[in-house]
Amino acid sequence: MTPAELSKRIRNNSVPSLLLLYGSEPYLLNRSLLQLLAVTVPEEARDFNFQTFYARESTPEQILDNARTFPVFAQRRAVVVREIDKFKAEELEALLSYVHDPLPETCLVFIAEKIDKRKKFFQAVQKNGELIEFKTLYDNQLPAFVKEQVAAAGFRMTEDAAAEFARRSGTNLQEIVGELEKLFQYVGKKEIIDVVDIRAIVSDTRIDTVFDMTNAIGERKTGEAIRLLRRLLDESLAPLMILSMLTRHFRQLWMTRELLDEGGGRADISRRLAINPYFIDGIMSQSRLFLRSDYRTAFERFMATDLALKSGGGQPDALLELLLIGLTQKK
DSSP states (O other): OOHHHHHHHHHTTOOOSEEEEEESOHHHHHHHHHHHHHHHSOGGGHHHHEEEEEGGGOOHHHHHHHHTSOOSSSSOEEEEEEOGGGSOHHHHHHHHHHHHSOOTTEEEEEEESOOOTTSHHHHHHHHHSEEEEEOOOOGGGHHHHHHHHHHHTTOEEOHHHHHHHHHHHOSOHHHHHHHHHHHHHHHTTOOEEOHHHHHHHSOOOHHHHHHHHHHHHHTTOHHHHHHHHHHHHHTTOOHHHHHHHHHHHHHHHHHHHHHHHTTOOHHHHHHHTTOOHHHHHHHHHHHTTSOHHHHHHHHHHHHHHHHHHHHTOSOHHHHHHHHHHHHHOOO
């Protein structure tokens, strides 16, 4: 079952008795869970008919006792078990008797970040219930998500405003929703949101800083690159996360450069790399700042820095500064 199919079942008030929600996008997962609970157990009936467990803090017996309890003064009860992937094999095994014969009056929802579909437990859930995966949205899917949120709140956003919002807001859905909520409060009764509103209220993100840092590297501006690096460090962003963001960005640039050299056009590159169309011109421009040999050298430096950071072979801040100095060196 897909998230869209689950939404349809929720709207039709036909939620299955056994579900496993998992994936790398917690915002969409938790949103669906709240919608599911709203139709399964009304707010006024939850004192006796709703229970949440965390696998690390609970036993299979506690979960089974609650799942097998009939609802009190309600048609159904709901039991949510988070971090089910943290259970040991024997603990999952203990739940199988219920998974093979779930109680219709109970909606039992397992939640995990990652699952191994080869394991007997997850195969049994798939056979007797529903598995729903919530994947991280691609960059080119974010504008539609933002448009949906804006329309649901009763506003409209100009194309220029949408482009500016996409540039500033990053890719984390929880952060995007938070920025939109601040924006809606700011514009008040104004129906159309424009660029001026975006610039007044939506914060620049770390993505901007990484983009600017890469630009400084391409232009061999060592001092500027290090200044931007220190800005990220001052925001308490972990050194390994900074390296990961930089590596991901360079990977996009390298792939873009390869496609450009093959004669690829703007629309084709945006589609093939799943890059938001709002960003593609900047990505293409940056990709031309580097030769193919520059990219190979850059990834050698990324690997060496990653190893040094993970082995504790130096001060993280100093290692990242050395990386940028190496990347900005003129050949």
